[in-house]
Amino acid sequence: MPRNRKQRRVSFLPEITYFKPRGVLLTDLDEEILAEDESEALRLVDLEGKDQVEAAKKMAVSQSTLHRILVKARKKIARALILGRAIALKGGEEKMPIGRGIGRGRGMGRGLGMGGGRGRQSGQFAAGPGGKCVCTNPECGHVAVHQLGVPCYQQKCPKCGSPMIRQR
8 A cells, every 4th residue: 555645835826727739629639637746846946947955845845756746747748749738737635835826725834824823923924915926937036016905826927927926
């Protein structure tokens, strides 16, 4: 009997979750399903340029687990590109810390989400007034003042059009 799979921490969920080859009907396509932890590993290592040790810490997994996730994700993307398949970004058993990205999740506990945390004692605003929204594109890095009542992830960067996230 295999061990229980350790929960992976995911801090970003993309708005666009489906990619397909141009000019091919959706009904004629096979899909490669990329789990949230796989897209997060690709984002941290390939897009943001973090080394595997640092990315593994952010995802709360070991470096060897992160490496296996990356190999699996890259193989799926290669199959989709070479064989003309669609790529669907779908969920998994990952947890997303509340106030540290966009989307859903119950947090990781101990101050990173619901339960057991210190709340706002650290001086940060989880989802309240103030704060800043930052562009998810590492090359852009645009920072905007958070607009009350509008989640950062619903805003687009005025410079490059990428989604924005709440600054940590």
